Amino acid sequence: MTSAYQDLAARQRRLHHLGHLQAIAQWDQAANMPAKGNEARSLALAEMDGLLHQLATDSALPGLLDSAAAEPLDDTQHANLREIRRVWRAANALPQALVEAKSLANNRCEHAWRTQRPANDWAGFAPNLREVLRIARQEADCLSQSAGLSRYDALLDLYEPGMRSSGVERAFAPLRQWLPGLIRDVIARQATENVIEPVGPFPTAAQKALGLDAMQLMGFDFAAGRLDESTHPFCGGVPEDVRMTTRYREDDFLPALMGVIHETGHGRYEQGLPRELLGQPIARARSMGIHESQSLSFEMQLGSHPAFAGLLAPLLVKHFGAQSAFEPGNLHRLLTRVKPGFIRVDADEVTYPAHILLRFDIERALIEGEAEVDDIPALWDGKMAELLDLDTRGNFKDGPMQDVHWPAGLFGYFPCYTLGAMYAAQWFAAMRTQQPDLDARIADGELGGVFSWLATHVWRVASRYETPELVQRASGEPLNPAHFEMHLRQRYL
Amino acid sequence: MTSAYQDLAARQRRLHHLGHLQAIAQWDQAANMPAKGNEARSLALAEMDGLLHQLATDSALPGLLDSAAAEPLDDTQHANLREIRRVWRAANALPQALVEAKSLANNRCEHAWRTQRPANDWAGFAPNLREVLRIARQEADCLSQSAGLSRYDALLDLYEPGMRSSGVERAFAPLRQWLPGLIRDVIARQATENVIEPVGPFPTAAQKALGLDAMQLMGFDFAAGRLDESTHPFCGGVPEDVRMTTRYREDDFLPALMGVIHETGHGRYEQGLPRELLGQPIARARSMGIHESQSLSFEMQLGSHPAFAGLLAPLLVKHFGAQSAFEPGNLHRLLTRVKPGFIRVDADEVTYPAHILLRFDIERALIEGEAEVDDIPALWDGKMAELLDLDTRGNFKDGPMQDVHWPAGLFGYFPCYTLGAMYAAQWFAAMRTQQPDLDARIADGELGGVFSWLATHVWRVASRYETPELVQRASGEPLNPAHFEMHLRQRYL
Numbered sequence: 001m002t003s004a005y006q007d008l009a010a011r012q013r014r015l016h017h018l019g020h021l022q023a024i025a026q027w028d029q030a031a032n033m034p035a036k037g038n039e040a041r042s043l044a045l046a047e048m049d050g051l052l053h054q055l056a057t058d059s060a061l062p063g064l065l066d067s068a069a070a071e072p073l074d075d076t077q078h079a080n081l082r083e084i085r086r087v088w089r090a091a092n093a094l095p096q097a098l099v100e101a102k103s104l105a106n107n108r109c110e111h112a113w114r115t116q117r118p119a120n121d122w123a124g125f126a127p128n129l130r131e132v133l134r135i136a137r138q139e140a141d142c143l144s145q146s147a148g149l150s151r152y153d154a155l156l157d158l159y160e161p162g163m164r165s166s167g168v169e170r171a172f173a174p175l176r177q178w179l180p181g182l183i184r185d186v187i188a189r190q191a192t193e194n195v196i197e198p199v200g201p202f203p204t205a206a207q208k209a210l211g212l213d214a215m216q217l218m219g220f221d222f223a224a225g226r227l228d229e230s231t232h233p234f235c236g237g238v239p240e241d242v243r244m245t246t247r248y249r250e251d252d253f254l255p256a257l258m259g260v261i262h263e264t265g266h267g268r269y270e271q272g273l274p275r276e277l278l279g280q281p282i283a284r285a286r287s288m289g290i291h292e293s294q295s296l297s298f299e300m301q302l303g304s305h306p307a308f309a310g311l312l313a314p315l316l317v318k319h320f321g322a323q324s325a326f327e328p329g330n331l332h333r334l335l336t337r338v339k340p341g342f343i344r345v346d347a348d349e350v351t352y353p354a355h356i357l358l359r360f361d362i363e364r365a366l367i368e369g370e371a372e373v374d375d376i377p378a379l380w381d382g383k384m385a386e387l388l389d390l391d392t393r394g395n396f397k398d399g400p401m402q403d404v405h406w407p408a409g410l411f412g413y414f415p416c417y418t419l420g421a422m423y424a425a426q427w428f429a430a431m432r433t434q435q436p437d438l439d440a441r442i443a444d445g446e447l448g449g450v451f452s453w454l455a456t457h458v459w460r461v462a463s464r465y466e467t468p469e470l471v472q473r474a475s476g477e478p479l480n481p482a483h484f485e486m487h488l489r490q491r492y493l
Numbered sequence: 494m495t496s497a498y499q500d501l502a503a504r505q506r507r508l509h510h511l512g513h514l515q516a517i518a519q520w521d522q523a524a525n526m527p528a529k530g531n532e533a534r535s536l537a538l539a540e541m542d543g544l545l546h547q548l549a550t551d552s553a554l555p556g557l558l559d560s561a562a563a564e565p566l567d568d569t570q571h572a573n574l575r576e577i578r579r580v581w582r583a584a585n586a587l588p589q590a591l592v593e594a595k596s597l598a599n600n601r602c603e604h605a606w607r608t609q610r611p612a613n614d615w616a617g618f619a620p621n622l623r624e625v626l627r628i629a630r631q632e633a634d635c636l637s638q639s640a641g642l643s644r645y646d647a648l649l650d651l652y653e654p655g656m657r658s659s660g661v662e663r664a665f666a667p668l669r670q671w672l673p674g675l676i677r678d679v680i681a682r683q684a685t686e687n688v689i690e691p692v693g694p695f696p697t698a699a700q701k702a703l704g705l706d707a708m709q710l711m712g713f714d715f716a717a718g719r720l721d722e723s724t725h726p727f728c729g730g731v732p733e734d735v736r737m738t739t740r741y742r743e744d745d746f747l748p749a750l751m752g753v754i755h756e757t758g759h760g761r762y763e764q765g766l767p768r769e770l771l772g773q774p775i776a777r778a779r780s781m782g783i784h785e786s787q788s789l790s791f792e793m794q795l796g797s798h799p800a801f802a803g804l805l806a807p808l809l810v811k812h813f814g815a816q817s818a819f820e821p822g823n824l825h826r827l828l829t830r831v832k833p834g835f836i837r838v839d840a841d842e843v844t845y846p847a848h849i850l851l852r853f854d855i856e857r858a859l860i861e862g863e864a865e866v867d868d869i870p871a872l873w874d875g876k877m878a879e880l881l882d883l884d885t886r887g888n889f890k891d892g893p894m895q896d897v898h899w900p901a902g903l904f905g906y907f908p909c910y911t912l913g914a915m916y917a918a919q920w921f922a923a924m925r926t927q928q929p930d931l932d933a934r935i936a937d938g939e940l941g942g943v944f945s946w947l948a949t950h951v952w953r954v955a956s957r958y959e960t961p962e963l964v965q966r967a968s969g970e971p972l973n974p975a976h977f978e979m980h981l982r983q984r985y986l
Binding site: 020024034041043044046221225238 | 511513517528532539
C-alpha cells in the first residue's frame with residue numbers, strides 16, 4: 001500500500017526526470033543548436049512546459065497533500081512535504097490560459113527585444129513590454145490571492161521564498177544611505193593608484209584552458225559537469241550534470257575568467273546538493289538569493305580577495321606568458337577597479353548594488369500599479385543620475401532595455417542579486433569567526449576550508465530549512481546587511 | 494469539430510515534440526555527458542520511453558484509427574494514416590511488462606558487454622544474451638501474432654517495413670554464389686597493385702577541419718546540424734537539427750573521413766525529409782535499408798568513385814600538406830583496398846556483405862528457435878571460414894561479441910546494411926540511365942545531379958510510399974541485386 005507521501009514523492013521524481021530532459025535541451029539550445037533548429041526546439045520545449053504544468057497541477061494533488069500531512073513523517077519528509085506544497089501552490093494558482101498567454105507574450109517581447117535593443121528602439125519595445133507587464137500583474141494577482149501577499153511580494157516569493165519587499169527594504173535601506181558616499185570615496189582613493197593594463201590579444205584556446213584550470217582550483221567536479229560557450233553565460237543542466245557556459249573576447253581575458261569563477265560557484269552548489277534526495281524539492285537549491293551567494297562567494301569574496309591574485313597569477317603566466325600586469329599586487333588592483341557604468345552585468349562589486357536598487361524600486365512600482373511602462377525612462381534617468389551620477393537620457397539600449405529580465409517577464413528577481421552579495425559577506429564573516437586563520441589559508445591556496453563550510457552550511461542543506469533558518473544556522477544571526485558594508489569598506493578603502 | 498484524423502495528427506505532433514527532447518538528450522549522452530551524469534540521464538530517458546509508449550498505445554487510438562479510415566482523406570492523409578496505424582500496431586502488440594523487461598535485460602546485457610567484450614569473456618556474456626534472446630523471442634511472438642508474420646519477419650518488419658526473410662533471401666541467394674569468388678579475384682588483382690601508404694600523424698584538429706570541408710562538399714546544411722565526437726559514430730538528433738558524430742585516431746585519417754562522408758548521407762536524408770510534414774509518420778525516413786542506401790550512396794557510390802579521389806586530394810593537401818600518397822590514383826587505390834578481416838565495421842565494400850550473410854543466417858535461426866546462444870560460436874567459426882577463409886575460433890571479442898546489436902536486443906536489423914548497399918547500387922544505375930554524363934560530372938566536382946536525384950526520389954518521398962513502390966518509382970524496377978554485383982565487378986575488377 002503506497003502512502004500519500006510516497007505517491008507525492010514518486011510524482012516529484014517523475015517531474016525531476018522529465019525536467020532533466022528539458023534542462024539539457026535548454027542548455028543545448030544556448031550552447032550548440034544551429035539556427036534552423038530553433039523552431040522545432042521551441043515547440044518541443046513548449047510541449048514539455050505544458051506537460052510539466054499539467055503534472056504539477058494534477059487534480060489528485062490537493063487530496064494527496066492533505067492526506068500526506070496526516071501521515072507519520074520524519075523531519076526530512078516533513079520539510080519535503082512543505083516544499084512540495086509550496087511549489088504546487090504556485091503552479092496551481094495560475095489558470096492554464098494565463099500560463100499560455102504569458103509564454104506567448106514573453107517570448108514575443110524577448111524575441112523582438114533582441115533586435116530592438118541594439119537599435120535603441122524604445123518606441124517599438126514599449127508596447128510589447130506593456131503586454132508583458134499586463135500579464136505579469138495578472139500573474140501577481142493570482143499568486144497574491146492564493147498566498148495572501150501583496151502583488152510584488154507574490155512574485156518575489158517565486159525566486160526568494162519567504163522574502164517580502166519589507167524585508168528587502170530593511171536590508172536595502174542602510175545601503176541607500178552609505179552606497180553613494182562609499183562609491184565616491186573608493187573612486188577618489190583609486191584615482192591615486194597606478195595600474196598596469198594587461199597586453200593582449202589573449203587567444204580563445206588559452207582562455208579556455210585557463211578557465212578549466214580556474215574551475216579545477218575552485219574544486220569543480222568535471223566528472224559531473226562541463227564548460228562550454230554561449231552568447232549569454234549561465235549555469236544550467238542538472239545537479240547530476242552541471243553545464244556551465246562562458247563567452248570569450250580576445251582583447252580581454254578577465255570577463256571570461258571571472259565569469260567562469262562566478263558560474264563555478266553556482267555549479268558547485270548544484271553539485272553539492274544532497275544526492276540521496278535528488279528528485280525531491282527538499283534537495284533543490286534554496287533560492288535565487290542563496291544561489292547568488294554561492295557565485296559571489298566564489299567570484300567576489302574569494303576571487304577578489306587580495307590573496308587570491310597570488311593564486312591566479314601563476315595560471316595567467318602559464319597560459320599567456322609572463323607580463324608585468326600579472327604581478328599579484330597589480331592583478332588585485334585590476335580585479336577591484338571601481339567605475340560607475342551603464343551596464344549592470346559589467347559592474348564592479350561596489351557599484352553593482354546601485355543597479356539593483358534602481359531596478360527594485362521601478363519593478364515594484366510597475367507591479368503594484370504605481371508606475372507604467374511609459375514612466376520607466378524618466379524614473380531610470382533620475383535614479384542613474386542620483387545613484388551613479390550618469391546621464392542615460394535617450395540611451396535606452398544601455399538603460400532600461402539592457403536586461404533580459406523584464407522582456408522575459410521576470411519581475412521580482414533583481415533583488416536576489418544584492419541579497420546574494422549580502423549573504424555571501426555574511427558567510428565569510430561567520431567563516432572568519434570559526435576559522436581565524438582563513439585569510440592566511442587562502443593565501444596558501446588552501447581553499448578547502450571555504451568549500452567545506454559552504455558545503456556543510458548551504459549545499460547539503462539545500463531546501464531542508466526555510467531561508468531565515470538556513471541563515472541563522474549557518475551564521476548564527478538573521479540576514480545582517482552590515483556584513484556587506486564592512487566587507488566593501490575593508491576591501492576598497 | 495476536430496476530425497479523428499486531425500486528432501491523430503495532433504497526437505503525432507506531440508510525440509514528435511517529446512521525441513525531439515529524447516533524441517537531443519541521447520545525442521548529448523554520447524557526445525558530451527560526463528560519467529557521473531549517466532545514472533540520472535538513464536532514468537530520465539527511461540521515464541520518457543515509458544511516457545512515449547503510454548501515449549503511443551493510448552486506449553483512444555483504435556477507435557480514432559477506425560473513424561479516421563472512414564473520413565474523406567486526401568492521398569497524403571491516406572498514406573500518413575497507413576503509417577500511423579503501422580507504428581501503432583507495433584507499439585500496441587507489446588504488453589507494458591514485456592517492454593519494461595526488455596529494457597532491463599537489454600540494458601544489463603549491453604552494459605556488461607562493454608567490459609566483457611575486451612576481456613573476450615564469452616562465458617560471462619552468454620547468460621545475459623540468453624535472457625535478451627528469450628525476451629526477443631517473446632517480442633517476436635507478440636508481433637508475429639499481431640501482424641500474421643513469422644517470428645523473424647515480425648522483427649525484420651520493425652526496421653524494414655514490408656520486407657520478409659523470403660525477400661531478403663531472394664536478394665541474398667545470388668550474393669552467396671558470386672561473393673566468395675569475387676573476393677578471391679579482387680584480392681588476386683590488387684596483389685599486383687602498388688599502393689603508397691599516407692604518412693602520419695594526422696592531428697585531430699586538421700582532421701576535424703577536413704571533415705567539415707568534406708561535409709560541405711557533400712552539401713550538408715550546417716544551419717540545420719553539426720558534427721561532434723563520440724566513441725561510436727552515429728547520425729542522431731532530429732530532422733530539423735541533425736547531430737552527426739565521428740571519432741579520430743591520429744595515425745590514420747581515412748576512418749574518420751569516410752565515416753563522416755557516410756554519416757553525411759544519413760544526415761542529408763534527414764535534412765531533406767519534407768519539412769511541411771515533419772511531425773507526421775509520413776515524413777519519416779522510410780526504413781533502415783533505405784537510410785543505409787543514402788549513407789552508402791555517399792560513402793561508397795560517390796566516396797569510392799574513381800573520380801572522387803580527385804575531389805578529395807586537394808582537401809587532403811590543404812589540411813595535411815602534400816604527400817605522394819594523396820595523388821588521386823593512389824588515393825583511389827587506398828579507398829578501395831579489399832582485405833578480409835574479423836570486424837564488420839572495418840570491412841571494405843566487397844567483403845562487408847559476407848559479414849551480413851553470416852549474421853542474418855545466425856540471427857534468423859536464433860529467433861525462429863533453430864539455434865541457441867551456445868550454438869553461436871561454432872556457427873560463427875564455420876561461416877567465417879567458409880565466407881572469408883578466416884579462423885575465429887576462441888576469438889569471441891572479434892567474433893560474435895563484436896557488435897552492439899545482439900546485446901542491445903536488435904535482431905532483424907543486420908540485413909538492412911546489405912539491402913542498403915543493393916539499393917544504393919540500383920539508385921546509381923538508374924541515375925546513369927537518366928543522366929548519361931553522370932560520371933563526367935562527378936569528375937568535375939558537380940555533385941548536384943546526384944543530390945537532386947536522391948532528394949527527388951528518396952528524401953522528399955520519405956514514407957509516402959511503401960518500400961517496393963518507392964523503389965519502383967525511383968528506379969523503374971523492383972529491388973534488383975544484380976546492380977550491386979555489377980557495381981562491385983566494375984569498380985574492383
